[in-house]
Amino acid sequence: MIVVTTPTGQIGSQVLGTLLESGEPVRVIARDPARLPDHVRERVEVVKGSHSDPDVVDEAFMNADAVFWLVAADPRAESLEAAFVDFTRPACDAFKKQGVARVVGVSALGRGVAKNAGHVSASLAMDDLIAGSGVNYRALTMPTFMDNLLWQAHSIANDGVFFAPISGDRKAPLCATRDIAAAAAGLLRDPSWHGVADVPVLGPEDLSQNDLAEIMSEVLGRPVRYQRVSLDAVRAAQLERGWSEAMAQGMADMMAAKEAGLDNVEPRTPEATTPTTFRQWCEEVLKPSREW
Template identity: 65%
Template structure:
């Protein structure tokens, strides 16, 4: 039995599809089961509720061999620790109770780097992994850079103004990955029963690109000029607060961006094993372009 959390999210729904294709039993935890795709709903065992609820994970983890763990976004959390570590505590208790063997978590690059000590969401993600590992489960932490898919949030300014924004230097080359590839790696590990112990699994995408590089590719794919504009860290944080994010979580986003600007995501060397196939150009053609047209 494989349990998948956040099954209606951008990553989780793709994990569900991959794992179902392997003909193993799948149980999901969903706050709103109506959001599950109709084509997969009938093939799933569904536990309704939040996966930070002890009564919910207690039902979900009984008989489970493996768990896909993803903390959902909580923009109004009181701290990044609350959003990641505290959210995960009930699940860890249930993992111990039911002897869950293997966990695949969604985490972040940066372990072992000086920048990771004050990197907001990244720091909290790494602490979350430490908490999960302390239960004695075998753990594979998928350590990711920024997602290409995050740029979908800026589809409107890309369409209407021909611009996208970040506080990160426009010439700093960084790895990025597509959520489709993250889901593929996660599903492969969930289905594979041969691994044990603890390890990080970087998911780096095929190529390091700067935001200026991305702007040139966007311009080519969209057939219109697109430029990158660097904003200050102060205005970056203020924008999140204006959109309703708590001060602590806005600061966490800002600290993470600052750490990435200082090289947090560049510490892991790309290899054939940690490179995933979806190029940024392909992602723009298949994901960004339709989103921009609809924006």
């Protein structure tokens, strides 16, 4: 039995789909099971609730061989520790209590170099907590997701511009969530690995924001430009959306760390290089997402 958290989320839904295609028995934890498509809901066991709830994870992890763990951090959390580490504590207790063999988690690049890196530092602290539970653990460590640009699809479509607080010519890796999900599903189905390790997912190439603008322009058939914004503007935008002070500052601190080269410290290896190119992602995900 494999347990999937965030089964309706961007990554979790793709992990779930891959596991079901392979015929694996799956149990999901869902706050709102009605959000699961009918054809999915009829093929999985469903435990209703939050995976921060001790009773929920105790029930969900019973007789489970492996767990896909993802924290969709509450933007209103009072602190980064509360959003990532405290959220995960009940699960770590349940891993031990229920004898879960393997956990695959979604985290971030930066181990050994992330200093005051906001959400990244909190993700790494979460990894340490899980590893300390004694469970066999693989942390998928990623740079920025290509799919995050979907949040700016309206601006790209209407104004031909997208924004970030990163130098336009800074090249860095970025990856597609489909490749993260594929890596996670492969590990969840493989009972042969043991111990604790990071698994980088770096995409196929390093690109700058200006490179992204050029590729989007070519694929969408319309001019798209990149505009850099300040870290203060990033923080203010999150506060306007209702984020807490701590979570908004954590986002700004993470972006500052990325500007300083956080995502460039992991050596690119064949194992860490995943297949989906940014051009392919634009053609298959961004372009079909709306009328351009």
